[in-house]
Amino acid sequence: MRGGAGLSVSNPLTESTAHELVEKFRSGAATPSAATRAYLDRITALDPTVRAYITVTRERALAAASAADERWRTGRPKGPIDGVPTAVKDVLCTKGVRTTCGSKILERFVPPYDATVIERLEAAGAVILGKTNMDEFAMGSSTEHSAFFATRNPWDLSRVPGGSSGGSAAAVGADLAAAAIGSDTGGSIRQPGAFTGTVGLKPTYGRVSRYGLVAFASSLDQVGPLTKDVADAALVLRVIAGHDPLDSTSADVPVPDYAAELSRPIAGLRIGVPKEYFVEGMDPEVERAVREAIEVLQRLGATAEPLSLPTTDFALAAYYLIAPAEASSNLARYDGVKYGSRVASAKDLIDMYSKTRAQGFGAEVKRRIMLGTYALSAGYHEAYYAKAQKVRTLVRRDFEAAFSRVDVIVAPTTPNVPFKLGEKEDPLAMYLNDIFTIPVNLAGLPGLSVRCGFSLASLPIGLQFIGRPFDEATLLRAASAYEQATPWRDRRPSLG
């Protein structure tokens, strides 16, 4: 027994990656039902401590697993993740399963339809274990802004798992799911990926359908995987990516076989190291780990060159105008009229609106709705929203210029290691956590975080790869080569 919750539920099935699990299904060494039961048992034992899940869909998972058993038994699996127990962030609509978005206002919302990503996962045979905790409406970097409870970091239960996809990241990091789905608007997959030592991939804007993803900031949101290793991220991305006629912003760009790309060597790969991503005030342990990682990549045959992304400093400010502006619009529909909560004691329509929203939304969501409403208001629109869009264009051009010289950009995912619950009360301090991930969303580029070491206190550190539009393959290849060449992957948190 390794301590932690005091109940030993370690099991080779829950310690396997998704692709290892699938190998076991293929060889007959294990079945999807056995794997699903192992995960459900572990959730029962450990999730009261980690608190990754808002809803566990036990019966549905067992039914889906048993169908997968049958497919593997008859040698007709649906694909490379058939039967893999998967967790889904509670921001994706699941037909008949409540989808709360971490908010009281949607506490009882049961969607009548499935998100495209859910349909694709299920069509590929994935077994959905449940819906994971998140910062309310994906606004936050610690999962403390969930209306229900805070999720813990499996590496240190007194610390946050990052956010907003903290539930999904903690679930994968604590072996409470073989793989998970998150969403990333300003770093919400990569930052919790870094904080929990998991692989977090935010695909190119338009790569994965947003249909059924409860919108935070529509021009920035992307759905992506959180996984135990890079190979798993490649498998899951392949399943969820691709054009969707229901999402006009989804791109009609062919989806490569990412897994097949992984084995290609990275010799000759040109890596750019942006100086603006190594700033004063960042954790020296993070900087050291990232610098060492760059050396590893060079030893693998990549060339590294310093470069500059001069508009990086303005990205955070632009993001905190554009994202709240879009959010203020997207969240206008939560008014108590149609679904979700409605206060009982309203005098009239306006009173119902304001009471429902006052009681239904948390402080951070209200803050952003107000910020966004202000930024779009007559008289301020030009100075704030329009100006921020101009900055966004400049940020994109910075990256375009950089990618004319390099194939991939490498940087830290976050400036710091996971912080303690309640440590960042000041919203601005919280926002600063995302300075290295936000520019990537503004530019619509793919970004991936992979474990690149540990602090002295045994907290994971994340290395971020940023790529050209729709070039997730190169990110996955570089990250996989790095992962294979380093020992970090072998460490697990001691939970039980």
Place this chain on the structure above:
Amino acid sequence: MRSAAKDYETVIGLEVHAQLLTRSKMFCGCPTTFGAAPNSQTCPICQGMPGTLPVINRRAIEFGVRTALAFHCTINPGCRFARKHYYYPDMPKNFQISQYEEPLAEHGWLEVTVDGQERRVGIQRLHLEEDVGKLIHDGPLETARSSLVDFNRSGVPLMETVSEPDIRSPEEAAAYLRAFRAILLYLGVCDGNMEERSLRCDANISLRERGETGFGTKVEIKNMNSFRNVQRALEFEVGRQTEALARGERLVQETRLWDADRGYTRSMRSKEFAHDYRYFPEPDLVPLTMDRARVEEIRAGLPELPADRRQRFMRAYTLPAYDALLLTQSRALADYYEAAVREFARPKIVSNWIMSELLREIPADDEKALAASPVPAKNLAGLLQLIDRGTISGKIAKDVFEKMFRSGEDADTIVTREGLIQVADTGALAAIIEQILAANPKAVLDWKRGKKAAAGALVGHVMKATQGKANPGVVNSLLQEKLSQL
């Protein structure tokens, strides 16, 4: 001393919303049929469910382009949807997907005829948007204990067309709307039904001293559900504003509601309470690029429009301008006319019959009723042929038309069954004329003394005696003959 009353000029601009006749909604696949059970034609998208996304209805764009071309607009090379924000329970997302800075088309015009005078009214812009749902209150709004929302209409494609402030009288506003509606119907993009609200109109109206080039304080008028009400509301408003200005009052910029029952407008909200719509480009949709070749294809495929058809009617059928204008008011009426002329090639007679008889029964702009007329064009032509051949008299024909309209039967059937065939048998008529002459010695005497008009009275007696079936031409010549023999 007070100066004489000033001379004011009326300045009107109209905003028309037209529901497009697409089979599916603007941003989802739901049907657009009117009158279905509440909320039966909805899906997560048009109910604004969390996570849903809009997808543009290509057909609606095409309808928009078609209309814009008919209005002589410039189709913008690119256009974009934007979100317009305000809170109301009939709007599920609390924003409406509309177009703002980058509309589909701009800078067109529409030809309007008032008192035989043609004028061009400028069209500022034409854009597409989604309709909202419908609220059903439990009793009057102020005291209703509950309200229900029907989202069937939510997401139905709407085309908004904004005129320039070029309209100078309430009458001209009504003429603009008639011409506007006719074009939509010719194009087949809207059914033009104002009662079912598939066509709606809001008006902006202000007054200024004649000769002034700037604009006065404008008032927006809403809730006018017929062309007649638009005209009435604007007439009321001209009066109200003229009186206020004459009293030296300052008008306020506001929105006023037309109360058709009471015949006045009342203030709804003033500018201070105007919405800040917080428009921004709809991030869930990509900007649309208009394919030039496709636009030209649509232009080439445009049907003949009312103005062209009117000109052709005057040329090809040598109709007076008045007839041509009236007959081309709706596509169904013009089609009816041409079908009748094909069967009975005397265009002016056909026109007279349509104007005097058919349009007494069916309004000229009621497309549906015209298309389903109990007297189809072929039957009208058949009736006119009977007159032409002398089988029935024109007077009897009017009664026959009415019977045709009530029964749906053709002229032959009615004329034969009711024995209405004209008596042109000179023998039979001669006998009747003898009797009439004998019975009316005074009229005969008058005629002999040179009062030739007395013959008319005698013809009338003969017609009466034959219950109108006598051929008036034959009666007349026989009578002249008999009289001169006396």
